[in-house]
Amino acid sequence: MNVKTTRRGFLIASGLSVGIATLASTKFVPADEAPAKQKPDRLSGPPEVSAKAWAIIEGATGKFLWRDQETKPQVMASTTKIMTAWLVLDLQRKQPDILDQVMTVPEAAAKTDGSSAKILPGDRIQVRDLLYGLLLPSGNDAAAAFAEHCGEHYRQGGDPESAAQVFVAQMNRQAKEWGLEQTRYFDPHGLGKNHASAQNLAQIAWKAMQHELFRKIVQTRRYECEVLDAKGDKRQLTWSSTNRLLEIEGFDGIKTGTTTAAGSCLVSSGHRGKDHLIVVVLGSTSSEGRYVDTRNLYRWAWGERGQTD
Template sequence: MLRYLVFTSVILTLAISPAQAGSEDLDSPPIVSAAAWAIADGETGEILWEHNASTRRMTASITKTMTALVVLSLADKDPAVLDEVITFSEAADKTGGSTSDVNAGERVTVREGLYGLMLPSGNDMGNALAEHFHPRLDPPDEELLKQGLDNPVQAKRANFLAEMNRMAERFGMKNTIYRTAYGDGGDAGKPTSCAADLIILGRKAISHPRLREIIRTREYTGTITLPDGSTREQKWTNTNQLLGLDLGYDGIKTGTTRSAGRCLLSTGVREGKRLIVVVLGADSGSARYTDTRNLYRWAWRQLEEAGT
């Protein structure tokens, strides 16, 4: 059994003598730009190595993974949910940030809307889904209202947000509070989650067959119905660049905002061994992929050497 290992930041000097180079600790995880990260066994969810994994941070669009799981939990009880039609409101259409490019008055099925949520990371689709399902879900309790779900901007989505939080509690995500259906919400003093909780979320995502299929899809063309009844096609491309490498990576979700930095919740398989890796607060878009791949390579090597 591998023991937990917490990696602390190391400051390196630019000039390293040959003698100093010989003392480099090759058994430690690679130095990465991410402020927090975790590596877990994809089958059990056990965290094998981590750095600041319990520190709460902004996690940006990784939130949409929980949004999708709430919708799919309803579809698990009644498969007809996937064929329900969402009509985009003006409020959903005006949602800022990354978009699914569906306009006010246009319609899309829940089934296809999940691709518009997860692939291009549609903030607008997150709000549209939350508005659609809000009426059939229970409202937030007093504690959730105190945590920010009393925001009048979210009044027509609050019940959906409450269900996201109830599901997080059922999953055991003890350091997570969702305030929007697509990202962080709140100010810098109100972080959303932590790397350890996102490992739990990632395992739930890859355990759901339909979501697992969605998050591994590189490109999908949805059908949008216009107000006059005609249709158009909308192409959605996955923001997760690991998928295009054909190296065993098959999910899960990117996240990018100024306050969260560059984030990535991912999963990959090598020689039958699945890992889940999360990096939060990487320096740049490219750094989150470099950090992630370096962590995977190091972890797989450790597991091979340990014979597990």
Template sequence: MMIIVLLIISLLLNPLSSQAAGSSYAVIDGETGRLLMGENEHYPLPIASLTKMWTAYTFLDIQPDDQDTVISHQAATAEGSSIYLEAGQTRSTRDLLYGLMLRSGNDAAQALAEHAGGSLEGFVYLMNEKARSHGLEQTYFTNPSGLHAEHHLSSAYDTAKMLYFGMKNPEFRKIASTVNYPFETEQGKNSWQNKHRLVLSEPTAIAGKTGFTKAAGRTLATYFEKDGKSVIVVTLNNGNDWQVHKQLSQQVFSEYQLYTAVKKGRYQVFPHMTAKLDQTVKLLVNKEEKKLLSNVLQIPQTDGKQKKGYWSIYLGTAPIKTIAVDIETEK
């Protein structure tokens, strides 16, 4: 009886350890993208509809302005979750983006892909190109919706970075954080509510995306903010994801502080040389990490009076943030 009780307590205290093989999670700093904690965070797994975050991000990079598009038969009959598009009808790409992110419409994903990429295959190529250019090394897409395919995979860390990059785009942030989106068609007025339960009920949960297939299990991405801190949590194949996301975000908010690594302004490097930073750099660090932070300024060897340098913040021997600075010299 004692062994059973101890096992139950262990599962309650460590909900992630109770998951089946093939699960993972990652927690990253929403400001820098630095990995704060994780398990199997670099292991490629199916991510289901979390794919749609990259679909939206890629589309907004190609077509940032709202446009009308005619829904194809292929889009209207797309397999899986749907916002019930009809072949031949005209819909705005803005509506489709909200239907994609809030209601996870596979038909919206197909329609957006055809509009921006010329074809589904053309758009998926662009998704993969953008993934490579953004350093998503464990990610490969075969479709824009997240329908299961053998090689359609990403890692928890890469998926967290998808939301990280997305939230840097103001339009993506607006869509992903919307609770309810009203729209109007020829059939009349309607609205879509965000499927993400925490965005609806948890004050610190600002944005996110849900996902599910039989192969992937439950997948979830959430962007949290509290007291100036921002945290992104991703879980793959976790049946207790709502509670786990709340637990992990609360743990980070409790254990990590927002530390100003360097303030914007002018810094005297040598008597004849100054470095100008245009931004203040703040990082999430715990007490032990704070002791390991250091600043390194790299100055290229050139003859000009004004040039660029690179200011890096190191955690131990690893650079975690690098920004360009103006270097001014006086002769």
């Protein structure tokens, strides 16, 4: 009986000692010493967004309207493919039949990591079709295949580089020709450290949207085509766009991009009545966040331009 009593006494004593220690270690902060509150949400100006940088331009003229952190270079991920597609399309000036050419997919290109157009080594596919595989499912394999196939057309003099390296060099030459000082390419797909400012990327998007086929491709939600494999057998490919804004009336492009370094990016095109805007968001905190950021920017911008429901 004494042992039982003693044990209970010990437990009670232990509980009291813990409670006293806890109270002793608790620090009560006076109200006047607490961290300052953040500023209240502003009632005017553009909405708060999670993106690191954004820019809005007028679709009809390419004129910049509003922006934030627009000149700071950001990792651009697969929005890289806007320039890749533009260079393929621009080859029509030198090679009028480029879109009708049938290209053979190199093994190295087919094995490119990341998002894929599901092309295989030795596949034979028309250039026009593979542009959909580049821009809808954001095929890194398609980007690598284009660099190999089209690079030779951009070779200058006795360049010793591979066709793919020549293609990337042309991406940088084109950016320089357009005066895009915050843009640099290291690959044709965006898996690496390609970077651009929101302002520069908006300019690239505006340039690309002047091409009729580019506009047609980026507003397409689903595309099917036929390829011949290395044995000559036919295979059907189906590609769906990664751009969820296409599910909403009034949006008609352009390109998503996501990597760990870049965050979630979106270059988009939207119409309200006769008004056309291009909005770029870079470095949003999530895939869903880039759509929320973008739609809030459109809603605010159209309100500023007098658009109503």
